[in-house]
Amino acid sequence: MSSSIAAAPDRLLPSDPGTRAIARNLLELVQDLPIISPHGHVDPAMLASDTPFPDPASLLVTPDHYVKRLIHASGVPMDRLVLGTSPDVDARSIWREFCKAWPLFDGTASGYWLRSEFEHVFELREEISEATADATFESLQRRLNEPSFRPRQLFKDFNIEVLATTDDPMDDLRFHAEIAADKSFEGRVLPTFRPDAYLNIAHPDWVENVDKLIGEAGDGASGYAGYLAALENRRDYFIKHGAVSADHGVLTPRTLKLDRAEAERLFVKARCGEASAEDRDIFEAHMMYESARMSVQDGLVMTLHPGSFRNHHLPSFEKFGADTGHDIPFPVSYTEAVRPVLQDFGTAPDFNFILFTMDETVFSRELAPLAGFYPSVYIGAPWWFLDAPDAMLRFRSAVTETAGFSRSSGFIDDTRAFCSIPARHDASRRIEASFLARLVAEHRVSEERAAELIVDVVDAAPRRAFKL
Incomplete structure (x- = not known):
């Protein structure tokens, strides 16, 4: 089948025979190292309950925005790719749409990952095509029904040592507690504090979220003081449940230090529904500064994910919700944006500030120089649209000449698609071997x-950046 490309032992390695031989030797050193996944979106309930995966479409198509967006771009209505939209849309019909669109994925990162999953995880022998849609669905379904294909067994088979999830600040983290208490479970599943809906006053549920936050975690305080106390208390709750980082998905990387009275004025204005768009931007920027202050105080690694115009197609968002494939990157600038934080905390002991971008022009122009000076700054791995073979090579070339190898975060798979994790990490390891082999050959x-x-980049870097 065409996925046999994924079985080629030299996939993604350099084409030059001499350089390829060096890359093979380097890859061998890291190929079997455990997977460290310190940022992602796997549901912890899946691992806590260890329930079987329902069907191939629900596992491989519907949760993966890379997959849905390209099928949709070919002219398939989103209604045909989302379960429950109509009686004639079910898992099998979605799988048929995927198989019909399969040739569109040639050359894409998601196509490469999927081929790797079909070959190494599912051991699928049939060709993916419109003609074999039902046969491949049934083959995959039989595999999913096997006891050996439960999430916990796959976690072990994938050789995952650490898997971080992304969690709402008011989550009770009971699934994490269940996993941690289970002595038979090998590995660590860590929560990540993700407070976007509590910091961004443009969020439609911000007032409701803040009221709940203060009411349940504000230690009896009210107003802005109760708000800050509640955030600090929930961060502490996450730390007690194993969290090592706080993640921030923001529109821009802007940070701003306001005096207490001005911050409180904006907070009150927002709760009354009177905040302007400028007020919203200023308050979020200030809360990024406050989040950095809290990270210096409690030790949580602070990660920043800006530069995505989320829900770009409003009709799709209104009908199907977020994370349905129409988040679009735009340019960002870091140097002035993060200066308020770095002025006060850039050299603070034990503060780790990991900066991500989807604007790859920032890698060499801003992020590498920042990480090459400030002890707190680490360069986030290529993320979302850039987590592809050629883009990862460009990243490594762009940042290394200025910041070296030690100032990056290690690979971040950032995925909801659980079965793609080993494929993504394998691709990253092959790219690192390829880049280093070229340096050796030259x-x-x-x-x-x-x-x-290569051992440092693959294994030590994520442990160092995320304090694992």
């Missing part, structure tokens, strides 16, 4: 040093 790094570097 006599820029010795082969002995490259062997040390």
